Amino acid sequence: MAARPGGHNLAVMNGPKEKVLTLDTMNACVKRVEYAVRGPIVLRALELEQELRQGVKKPFTEVIRANIGDAHAMGQKPITFLRQVLALCVHPDLLNSPDFPEDAKRRAESILQACGGHSLGAYSNSSGIQPIREHVAQYIQRRDGGIPADPNNIFLSTGASDAIVTVLKLLVAGEGRCRTGVLIPIPQYPLYSAALAELNAVQVDYYLDEDRAWALDVAELRRALCQARGHCRPRALCIINPGNPTGQVQTRECIEAVIRFAFEEQLFLMADEVYQDNVYAEGSQFHSFKKVLMEMGPPYSTQQELASFHSISKGYVEVVNMDPAVQQQMQKMMSVRLCPPLPGQAVLDMVVSPPEPSDPSFTQFQAEKQAVLADLAAKAKLTEKVFNAVPGIRCNPVQGAMYSFPRIELPPRAIQRAKELGLAPDMFFCLRLLEETGICVVPGSGFGQREGTYHFRMTILPAAEKLRPLLEKLSQFHAKFTREYS
Amino acid sequence: MAARPGGHNLAVMNGPKEKVLTLDTMNACVKRVEYAVRGPIVLRALELEQELRQGVKKPFTEVIRANIGDAHAMGQKPITFLRQVLALCVHPDLLNSPDFPEDAKRRAESILQACGGHSLGAYSNSSGIQPIREHVAQYIQRRDGGIPADPNNIFLSTGASDAIVTVLKLLVAGEGRCRTGVLIPIPQYPLYSAALAELNAVQVDYYLDEDRAWALDVAELRRALCQARGHCRPRALCIINPGNPTGQVQTRECIEAVIRFAFEEQLFLMADEVYQDNVYAEGSQFHSFKKVLMEMGPPYSTQQELASFHSISKGYVEVVNMDPAVQQQMQKMMSVRLCPPLPGQAVLDMVVSPPEPSDPSFTQFQAEKQAVLADLAAKAKLTEKVFNAVPGIRCNPVQGAMYSFPRIELPPRAIQRAKELGLAPDMFFCLRLLEETGICVVPGSGFGQREGTYHFRMTILPAAEKLRPLLEKLSQFHAKFTREYS
Structure with missing residues (x-):
């Protein structure tokens, strides 16, 4: 019990008092949040590095x-113009320096022109710098x-996560059987499950079809x-396209079928399209939900609510x-955090x-961008090929x-052993993989x-000369692990 | 009502359907959020600019x-070294360029050394880059x-707001009379009221003493x-020192008295110390809650929970x-958003x-920093002096x-007129001020x-040559407004 006025000495003398904030007294929704991409396996990886x-x-x-799509950490080169x-x-x-191309200078000047006091250190409007919008x-x-x-x-926004959480926040309402339900794919990017747990909304799982490439x-x-x-009131449908972690396009x-479904069932559509520029497979093409919605015409184009994230x-x-x-309410919510970081806004603008074909930076910009994408496409293929050659591993394109x-x-027997240790079987696999090979991947149980x-998510980002040995090492480990527990 | 499977044509033919997300169906907590610093008065200012x-x-x-403490937008010069x-x-x-001092290069190299792939484009640990911590x-x-x-x-964190909201989030629990209450000063920085409304916690107001300089x-x-x-369970006490909007130190x-109080009453202390480097008044000195807490010794230093924000x-x-x-839970919550923007982390490091006295950038860095602080100190004094010379305006130091x-x-009569218009009286004053003079300040009702x-908050940031005419224009408007409604 809290001491009352006058109870000062009592409190001091009573020895160690309980903490205000403990696992028992803290926000239960926060406690339920899980985030595998940076979860226990990553903490262990940090320890191993040390x-x-x-x-x-x-x-x-x-x-x-x-474990994470951290392109630059994996050696991808930054784009020079940016x-x-x-x-x-x-x-x-530096605008006076001869070492920068004219179009880079023009672009920087036009961005600074739109900033308060011509400084990237000023705040912007809460929704972002107007010319960049x-x-x-x-x-x-x-x-x-x-x-x-x-x-x-x-x-x-401050990353797509920020925008996704803001829209989810608007949608959350009701209690008991009227609580907001949100449909999310399984497997999913765990920001969704984490945000829904925190907001005390109901996560409604729909399963992607692994046999049809997810x-x-x-x-x-x-x-x-x-x-x-x-048991709840489903109000929104989340789509991740291209898929994370599935890679499906x-x-x-x-x-079209999804939009028709959302319309009929009165669901707010949330299209997570952050990987729209990363499409590799022949025959695959990115179609934005916005474009398809508009091309479907009324009543879809005029009535279906959609938020699309990039x-x-x-x-x-x-x-x-x-x-x-x-x-307006969304605008207000964004204004409470003042504004997204200006350097990120500037990069978004570029x-x-x-650069356009007539600009001095055009050729280099295109070459660098194409090199990155071509490299990723090759690594996507390589990953699929190596994994599918291994008995006991099956990898969709x-x-x-x-x-x-x-x-x-x-x-x-491995599943049995994992249960004894209180671990999900694929977490057990991934932890052993990490301890024995130094390879850090995220167990499928973190995505659903x-x-x-059982699955794991592995980024295709490592440099080509590292990726092949990595895939092979992983495959060999799987064979060894299988033998050990057979 | 939502259409059921097979109800497709019905839904399409029924004409405009209701939106899923309306003011009536949206998150009621979000609807209650108010944020005066970027509220209606700022939207009107944007329109006027257009x-x-x-x-x-x-x-x-x-x-x-x-209306806002946007230093660079108000013409403050960036610090060169940063x-x-x-x-x-x-x-x-640019590390090869002769135009940069050696210590700037060394610093950049050491920051990049701590970044994945030596790139500011990589993610960092969720709690920030380790050497910067x-x-x-x-x-x-x-x-x-x-x-x-x-x-x-x-x-x-991504600004202090982000960290403050994260800690508040941990503290929120209970329902009805057991809902978490959080004590905040009145007047307050409206991030607090906004966050508490959004989190559905109970805002418990304590009033600062205007007669004793707040x-x-x-x-x-x-x-x-x-x-x-x-009617609630108070669990945390927020302090803003130096005060925003009050300027109190x-x-x-x-x-000491506050710490003793928090200890006796079992309150988690949150010390918002973001303006700790901005102290101007003679005789005023910043004391951190952490330092005072530690100097008080046990049981305070060993038991009192504190989060201090800068x-x-x-x-x-x-x-x-x-x-x-x-x-650990806090760490987890921060990891869901991956990491704070790297450019901001880098600036924080500087x-x-x-720079130290032996570094080439030391002299310029100190001179620039001192110039900024001296200028602000002069403007703080000027503001107080000009306002206090005006009948009907009283300004604390x-x-x-x-x-x-x-x-x-x-x-x-002005209060009466405001009521007729459905406006807080100081909002009415500030709106009229904006329309007639172009000066945008925030009504006291937005801070409590x-x-x-009745009050308003005005930043002291405008350049010295602009500040005096601005203060005088504002004072004259107050006189005119008072005459008009007398």
């Missing part, structure tokens, strides 16, 4: 963090074959929805058919509005995004998977 | 945004006269707490005596670990931070104030 630095002998010489313009924005004295709208319009985008419907099936959406209606037909450096969201009063999500067979199946 | 650009005639030629190092980090090709800890230790700070208790009074804390215990005695560019929080299990919060008398008193 041990290596301290000279502890290990069966490997470095920890390879294949870095030049950002340096000019940060330190405008306009460039984003133009980018979307080009992407969608001329279908208009209104800059007023574009909100810049395609989305509307019948499965319908099953999930009907079942959920017994949805067909146009699939997207992220290149910093993120943005475009909202379509959102109630204007709610959009990505949505890259990595059509897009930056990850493979192979399925692994685990022997019953059909019961009795 | 009208000016379109050539609409106004009684002024520019809108002066004195910009040099950041440019080098962003574009490491160590520099922050050393900075705190120097600030607090050698009292140790543990880097593991330091979390870097000092905090423990008897008033006790009154607020006792009253709150009737707390005495050491006051801080923000220079990007923010950080130091937690003291936090339950280790809860601290601020907490500035601006001891610290970046704002004045003068009290204004409003004639009863004793009933029947």
Whole structure:
């Protein structure tokens, strides 16, 4: 009990008091949050790195963090134009330097022109710098074959995660059987499950079809929805396309069917399209939900509510058919955090509005960008090929995004042993993999998977000369692990 | 009602359907959030700026945004060393340029060394780059006269707001009369009221004493707490020192009394110390809660839970005596958003670990920093002097931070007119001020104030040559407004 006025000496004398904030008294929703991508396996990887630095002998010489899509950490080269313009924005004295191309200088000047006091150190409007919002709208319009985008419907954010959580926050309401339900794919990117747990909304799982390269099936959406209606009020449907962790790229037909479903069932659509520029597989093509929605015509194009998220450096969201009063509320929520970081906004501007053919930086920019994408495409293929040559591993084609999500067979004795240790079987596998090879990947249980199946997510980002030995090492470990527990 | 499977045509034919997300169906907590600093008055200021650009005639030629502490937008010059190092980090090709001092290069190299792939484009650990956390800890230790700070208790964040909301989030629990109550000062920085509304926690107001230069009074804390215990469970006490919007700098005695109070009453302490480097008044000195707490010795130093927030560019929080299990939960929450933006982390590093006397950049860095602080000190004095010369305006000394919060008398007829318009009287005053002079300040009602008193918050940041005419224009408007409604 808290001491009352006058109880001062009592409290002091009573010895150690209980903490105000303990696992028992803290926010229970926060406690339920899980985030596998940076979970226990990553903490262990950090420890191993430290041990290596301290000279502890290990069966490997470095920890390879294949758990996260961290391109630059994996050696991907920054795009020169982006870095030049950002340096000019940060330190405008450089505008007098002969070492920077004219178009980089022009771009930096135009960004600074739009900043308070011509400084990247000023705040911007809460929804982002106005000319950058306009460039984003133009980018979307080009992407969608001329279908208009209104800059007023574009909100810049601190990464796509920030924007996704903001929209989810608007949707959460009700209690008990009226609590908001949100449909998310399984496997999913765990930001969704984490945000829904924190917001105390109901996570409604729909399973992607592993046998059809993780395609989305509307019948499965319908099953999930009907079942959920017994215990919550489903109000939103989240789509991740290209898929994370699945790498699936949805067909146009699939997207149309999803939109029709959302319309019929009165669901707010949230399209996570952050990997829209990362499509590798022949025959796969990215179709934006916005474009398909608009091409379907009324009533879909005029009524279906949609928020579409993209992220290149910093993120943005475009909202379509959102109630204007709610959009004002969204604006208000974003204003409470003042504004997204300006350097990220500046980089976003360069990505949505890259050098044009007549600009001096055009050739190099295109060459660097194409090199990155071609390299990723080759690594996507290599990953699929190596894994599928291994008995007990099956890997769907990595059509897009930056990850493979192979399925692994685990022997019953390994599953038994994991249970004894209180671990998910694929967590047990991944921990052992980390301890013995230094390879850090995330168990499928962190993303969700059909019961009795096991997977891991591994990024395809490591440099080509590292990726092949890595895949082989991993495959060999799987064989050894299987033997050990057979 | 939502259509069921098979109801497709029905839904399409029924004409415009209702939106999923409307003011009626959205998150009611979000709807309750208010954020005056970027509220209706700022939206109107934006419109006015647009009208000016379109050539609409106004009684002024520019809108002066004195509503927000946006130093660079107000013409404050960036610190050269910060910009040099950041440019080098962003574009490491510049490391070969002769135009940068050696210590800037060394610093950039050491920051990049700590980044994945030596790139500012990589993710960092969720709590921030490890060597930067160590520099922050050393900075705190120097600030607090050698009292140790543990880097593991330091979390870097996306601005102080982000860290404050994270800690509040941990504290929120219970329902009905067991809902978490959080004591906040009135007037307050409206991030607090906004976050508490969003989290559905109970805001417990304690009033600062305007007659004693907005000092905090423990008897008033006790009154607020006792009253709150009737309808919620108060668990945390927020302090803003130096005060925002009040500019008050707390005495050491006051801080000791607050700590004793929090200890006796079992309250988690949250010390918002983001303006700790901005103290101007003679006789005023910043004392950190951490230092005072540690100097008070056991049981305070060993048991009282404290989170202390600072923000220079990007923010950080130091937690003291936090339950280790809860601290792990906090770490987890931060990991869901991956990591704070790297450019901000880099700037933070330079601020907490500035050039040393032997470094080539030392002299310029100190000169630039001192110039900024001396200029602010002069403007703080000027503001107080000009306002206090005006009948009907009374301004406490601006001891610290970046704002004045003068009290204004409003004639009863103006109050009456505001009521007719459905506006808070000081909002009515501020809107009229904006329309007639282009000066944008925030009404006191957005921060909270004793009933029947009226204030506004105005930043002291405008350049000295602009500030005096601005203060005079504002004073004249007050006189005119008073005449008009007398």
